[in-house]
Amino acid sequence: MSQPKNHDICCHCHKPHDMREKIMHETFKLMAEKGIQQVSMREIAQKVGVTKPVLYYYFKNKEDLSYEIFSHGTLTMREMMENINRQNCMLAEAVEKIMQSQLDFFWAHPKVVKMVLHALADSDKKNGISDIFHEIGHRRDEIIRDTVRKAVALTPDCKKFTEDQIDAVCFQVNALTLNFLVASAVEKKNVYTTAMIKQLAKNIAVGAINN
Numbered sequence: 001m002s003q004p005k006n007h008d009i010c011c012h013c014h015k016p017h018d019m020r021e022k023i024m025h026e027t028f029k030l031m032a033e034k035g036i037q038q039v040s041m042r043e044i045a046q047k048v049g050v051t052k053p054v055l056y057y058y059f060k061n062k063e064d065l066s067y068e069i070f071s072h073g074t075l076t077m078r079e080m081m082e083n084i085n086r087q088n089c090m091l092a093e094a095v096e097k098i099m100q101s102q103l104d105f106f107w108a109h110p111k112v113v114k115m116v117l118h119a120l121a122d123s124d125k126k127n128g129i130s131d132i133f134h135e136i137g138h139r140r141d142e143i144i145r146d147t148v149r150k151a152v153a154l155t156p157d158c159k160k161f162t163e164d165q166i167d168a169v170c171f172q173v174n175a176l177t178l179n180f181l182v183a184s185a186v187e188k189k190n191v192y193t194t195a196m197i198k199q200l201a202k203n204i205a206v207g208a209i210n211n
Contacts, residue, residue, distance in 0.1 A: 035118040058082040063128035070136040094151030096201035
């Protein structure tokens with residue numbers, strides 16, 4: 001499966017071309033290493049080499065800056081799912097590709113994994129940053145749900161699928177992907193194989209059809 005284009009992946013994956021992009025680039029690296037909540041605008045300004053007024057010229061606050069960084073991830077996700085949609089996959093194959101494409105992307109970009117894990121650890125905190133993370137997560141879930149919905153429509157045995165069944169498939173896909181992501185980060189190696197993903201995808205599809 002082809003990877004998303006560099007300009008859509010995340011601001012750390014290519015050389016920044018302007019000040020706004022440079023700020024996002026350096027902020028991403030700081031947040032991946034220290035955690036989103038632990039990074040201040042003062043620290044970001046020092047890292048970028050600008051004054052705080054310059055930083056606030058481009059981003060009104062840390063929430064605004066964090067939103068832009070997270071939004072890059074949804075562009076990547078959308079491109080990956082659109083690539084799957086173009087292949088007109090039935091359910092089992094689509095589930096396999098959804099999981100595999102995300103895991104391949106995360107494995108290729110470990111700093112993204114670090115930032116996601118930091119965001120998950122702080123997701124229960126009631127503040128603007130956690131609200132942004134939840135909003136972006138909801139957007140990501142909708143993108144995946146649309147891909148599953150299209151695969152269901154192309155699968156003869158799924159013609160009577162309900163939205164609840166589609167939601168159940170998405171829940172399993174997201175849960176397994178997250179489990180593999182965390183386990184791989186802890187072990188510092190892939191804890192999954194292509195064959196494993198393929199079998200799990202088949203099990204999810206068969207289970208949903210027989211439910």
